[in-house]
Structures are given as structure tokens and as C-alpha cells.
Amino acid sequence: MSLGVGIATGLYGISFGALAVAAGLEIWQAQLLSILMFSGGSQFAFIGVVATGGVASLPAAIASAWLLGIRNGFYALQMKPLLGSLGWRTPIAAQLNIDETTGVATAQSNLPDTRKGFWLTGIYVFVFWNLLTLFGSLLGSSIGDPSAFGLDAAAAAAFLGLLWPRLKALQPIVVATAAAVIAVLLTPVLSPGLPILVAALAAVIVGGLNLFKPKMQAGEVQ
Amino acid sequence: MTLTLAILIASLAVYSWKFFGYLVPQRLLGKPMVARIASLLTVALLSALLATQAMTSQSEIVFDGRLVAVAVAALLLKLRAPFLVVVVAAAAVAALLQAVGF
Incomplete structure (x- = not known):
């Protein structure tokens, strides 16, 4: 399971690499993101904002990547009691704390498998994600005009692919719709990258007040 | 910077x-409200990024072939196509529409 997840995730590293160089990053800069940031959503967000706003949008690119990384903190919270005493391996476990590792680890039925799943998936995803980022950026840099190859639409499709599995209830659908409308309408009036951050307020308001909440089933926790 | x-x-x-x-x-951090906002934050940011990527150019709102490409991507996701297939198909549709001047 770990190897399969590693390869599948790595494959979309190809699109990340290609889109990163299309956004104006050097090949080694794209690689730096895959090694150091190592969080797909945040990486796509960073290059997405840079692609539309250039150097002026770098602060907004940092903020978008940071805000999208917040869920990794919650995965860490979930994994900490399962992984046991980590000692010096804590900083490494933290870096590997992403959607895929948490997904595989928490799908196991016993503790040894959970730990094995976490580490193996982490290592496989890291290796394939980085190898295929390199492949993608080399591929991307051999392409001239990115829009002629539909790479801007590919970036949008990549965001849709990341968003899709999260749209299973009314609350996230309302937030997604509101955020999209806010971001597009504010684009002509705010500086690049900012509309995305303002759109994030939709999550804070709907989540904070728990609007459009799902009806609870009897006996269901949260 | x-x-x-x-x-x-x-x-x-x-x-x-x-x-x-x-x-x-x-x-x-285990409070339900904090967890709820965090998960909705991911949704809001991804959706905002998707929308600006598909419907804006520099600081203008633009409707072009990218929207069609995103619709094709949505259809493929509904049919459970793999991520890479979705991304490549969207790129192909947008490139094709651009080539014919849409």
C-alpha cells in the first residue's frame, strides 16, 4: 500500500515540476520546494500565486502556502500518540507528516502496521515526489510558452483534484463556492495574491459560527 | 524579496x-471549532486558487478555454480518473481551444 501511494503521489509531482518552471522558478528552486516544503497543496499554492502575481506577490505566496499547511499540524496531532516516543526522529516525522502518510497510517488496524505505514509511506512519497518533480521541471523547461500547452488550465485542474475529495458535505461546498466568488471578484481591485487570503475568511466565518452544519446522527461523535 | x-x-x-x-x-488544538476552521481553510484556499487560476489573467476577470478545461477535469474526477490523467486532459483541452482561438 505504501509503495502504491508513493508512486501515485509522485506522479503528480510531474505536474508540480512542470507548473513550477512555467510559473518562473528555476529547476533547482522547484526541487528546493519539494525537498523543504514537501506538502503538495502548499507547493501548488506557492507557485500558483507566483504564476499570477510575480515577485510582487511573494508575501501572499508565502502566506497562502503557510495557511494551506495548517492541516499538517492537525495530522501531527493525530499521529503523535500513535507513533510513540520518537526522540531525535521527531523532526523527521514532522517533515513526513502529510495527507498521504496520515491517510495510510490511520487506515491500519494495529499499532505496528500503523507505524510501519507511516514511515514507509513517508519515505516512498518523499523519494518519488522529488524524483518526479525533477522529471516534471525538466519536461516543463523544454516547453516554450506554457499557456500554449494549457499549463495554466492544468494548474487549475490540479487544485480541483486536491479539492474534490473534500467536497462531500454542504458546509465545505458553501465555503468553496464563496471563496471562489470572493477571490475572482476581488482580483481586479486587490494586489496579486491578496484575493486568495481574503477568500480564506469564508472558512473562518462559516467554520467559526458553524453555519450550514451537517445534521448530527444519533450517537455520532462530531 | x-x-x-x-x-x-x-x-x-x-x-x-x-x-x-x-x-x-x-x-x-483538539477543539471541534479549531479543527473545523482548519479543514474549511484548506477548502477555501484551494477553491480560491482554482478560481483565480481558471478565471483571471493578471488583474482581469477572463472567461476563456480554461473554464471548459476545468469542466472536463470535474467530469473526469467524477468518473474517478487518476490525478495525472485529469491534469493532462485539462491541459490538452485548454491548449486545443487556444489553438483554435477560443
Whole structure:
């Protein structure tokens, strides 16, 4: 399971690499993101904002990547009691704390498998994600005009692919719709990258007040 | 700010969340409201990025072949196509429409 997840995730590293160089990053800069940031959503967000706003949008690119990384903190919270005493391996476990590792680890039925799943998936995803980022950026840099190859639409499709599995209830659908409308309408009036951050307020308001909440089933926790 | 510096800062910022989760006590972040906002934040940001990527150019709202490409991507996702297939198909549709001048 770990190897399969590693390869599948790595494959979309190809699109990340290609889109990163299309956004104006050097090949080694794209690689730096895959090694150091190592969080797909945040990486796509960073290059997405840079692609539309250039150097002026770098602060907004940092903020978008940071805000999208917040869920990794919650995965860490979930994994900490399962992984046991980590000692010096804590900083490494933290870096590997992403959607895929948490997904595989928490799908196991016993503790040894959970730990094995976490580490193996982490290592496989890291290796394939980085190898295929390199492949993608080399591929991307051999392409001239990115829009002629539909790479801007590919970036949008990549965001849709990341968003899709999260749209299973009314609350996230309302937030997604509101955020999209806010971001597009504010684009002509705010500086690049900012509309995305303002759109994030939709999550804070709907989540904070728990609007459009799902009806609870009897006996269901949260 | 240079691009490289921004990459380093952003990477450290993302890492801070990952590490933070191992440091803070469960009860601080385990609150339902905090967890709910965090998960909706992901949805809001991804959707805003998707929308601006598909419907804006520089600081203008633009409707072009990218929207059709995103619709094709949505259809493929509904049919459970793999991520890479979805991305490549969207790129192909947009490139094709651009080539015919849409």
C-alpha cells in the first residue's frame, strides 16, 4: 500500500515540476520546494500565486502556502500518540507528516502496521515526489510558452483534484463556492495574491459560527 | 524579496505547522471549532486558487478555454480518473481551444 501511494503521489509531482518552471522558478528552486516544503497543496499554492502575481506577490505566496499547511499540524496531532516516543526522529516525522502518510497510517488496524505505514509511506512519497518533480521541471523547461500547452488550465485542474475529495458535505461546498466568488471578484481591485487570503475568511466565518452544519446522527461523535 | 528567500521562508512556515503538532497538547488544538476552521481553510484556499487560476489573467476577470478545461477535469474526477490523467486532459483541452482561438 505504501509503495502504491508513493508512486501515485509522485506522479503528480510531474505536474508540480512542470507548473513550477512555467510559473518562473528555476529547476533547482522547484526541487528546493519539494525537498523543504514537501506538502503538495502548499507547493501548488506557492507557485500558483507566483504564476499570477510575480515577485510582487511573494508575501501572499508565502502566506497562502503557510495557511494551506495548517492541516499538517492537525495530522501531527493525530499521529503523535500513535507513533510513540520518537526522540531525535521527531523532526523527521514532522517533515513526513502529510495527507498521504496520515491517510495510510490511520487506515491500519494495529499499532505496528500503523507505524510501519507511516514511515514507509513517508519515505516512498518523499523519494518519488522529488524524483518526479525533477522529471516534471525538466519536461516543463523544454516547453516554450506554457499557456500554449494549457499549463495554466492544468494548474487549475490540479487544485480541483486536491479539492474534490473534500467536497462531500454542504458546509465545505458553501465555503468553496464563496471563496471562489470572493477571490475572482476581488482580483481586479486587490494586489496579486491578496484575493486568495481574503477568500480564506469564508472558512473562518462559516467554520467559526458553524453555519450550514451537517445534521448530527444519533450517537455520532462530531 | 528574492524568489529563493521566499521559498525558504514559506518552507519553514509550512514546517512550523508540522512540528507544532508534535509540541502542543491535544486539548489546545483538539477543539471541534479549531479543527473545523482548519479543514474549511484548506477548502477555501484551494477553491480560491482554482478560481483565480481558471478565471483571471493578471488583474482581469477572463472567461476563456480554461473554464471548459476545468469542466472536463470535474467530469473526469467524477468518473474517478487518476490525478495525472485529469491534469493532462485539462491541459490538452485548454491548449486545443487556444489553438483554435477560443
